[in-house]
Amino acid sequence: GEKITDKGIGNGISLIIMIGIVARLPHALLAEVNARFQTASGSAIMLILELALLFLVFMATIALVQAVRKVPVQYAKRIVGNKQYGGVRQYIPLKMNAANVMPIIFAQALMFIPALFTGTAFAAAFSSMTGFWYNFTLAVLVIAFTYFYTAIIINPQMMADDMKRNGGFIPGVKPGKQTVNYIDTIMTRITLPGSIFLAIVAILPALAMKFLGIQQAFAYFYGGTSLLIMVGVVLDTLKQIESYLLMRHYDGLMKTGRIQGRH
Numbered sequence: 001g002e003k004i005t006d007k008g009i010g011n012g013i014s015l016i017i018m019i020g021i022v023a024r025l026p027h028a029l030l031a032e033v034n035a036r037f038q039t040a041s042g043s044a045i046m047l048i049l050e051l052a053l054l055f056l057v058f059m060a061t062i063a064l065v066q067a068v069r070k071v072p073v074q075y076a077k078r079i080v081g082n083k084q085y086g087g088v089r090q091y092i093p094l095k096m097n098a099a100n101v102m103p104i105i106f107a108q109a110l111m112f113i114p115a116l117f118t119g120t121a122f123a124a125a126f127s128s129m130t131g132f133w134y135n136f137t138l139a140v141l142v143i144a145f146t147y148f149y150t151a152i153i154i155n156p157q158m159m160a161d162d163m164k165r166n167g168g169f170i171p172g173v174k175p176g177k178q179t180v181n182y183i184d185t186i187m188t189r190i191t192l193p194g195s196i197f198l199a200i201v202a203i204l205p206a207l208a209m210k211f212l213g214i215q216q217a218f219a220y221f222y223g224g225t226s227l228l229i230m231v232g233v234v235l236d237t238l239k240q241i242e243s244y245l246l247m248r249h250y251d252g253l254m255k256t257g258r259i260q261g262r263h
Helices: 002-007 012-022 025-038 044-066 102-110 121-125 132-153 156-165 177-211 216-222 224-246
Strands: 068-075 078-080 083-085 089-095
Touching (some): 002 012, 012 224, 044 177, 044 216, 089 177, 102 132, 132 177, 156 177, 177 216, 177 224, 216 224
Antiparallel strands (some): 068 089
16 A cells, blocks of 8 residues: 555555455445346336436535635735735635545444443344434434544634735635634534535435345445545545646656656
């Protein structure tokens, strides 16, 4: 994984994990096709409906991962000699899902705790992955951990200090405390729909198994950590490839073989 990171494109560990997830897709899809055509209630229409729903889930997840709120930042003009610096408007991209897949990982880890109380009604209520209380608690934990993790990785105070140090300000907002409150308010507002959508993604596999009768192996691709890791890693890798191409760093892509770099 570290060699892929050093010599290749993208995060090597994430690529290995993503490939391990994708490698299970053909077998899971084949098992789902066999289950649909071998049962009396199965049909090709239901299978097509499942694939169309999976496509929509992928599109919605991509929209969640890429959704950003652009906060405009104006930089003051500075004239040094005969050159002018600053005076341009840039944007701070605040991601709707800044926590990414971590809230689901934390929430699923805590969902193993009820299993420790074997033989009790408390453990029985959380024993079924498709049960109401299991998925309701999982969704609530995902929302809570999304706010918690976002508050850790996003520091409005540091962002406001960096803007003030570089002569930048948000139009209509005074530098300092008001800028911190403004960024914090925006993050609170955009994290709410992001956390709710993330909670829906977390419980989608259970909903697919319970209401559509999808096999467990194939249902895992409808949500949870598998879906977010696949989408996130592929998008990050594509962005890095695009940045290499824009910077014309072809030597970093192909150092050997018949196709050589232009430098």
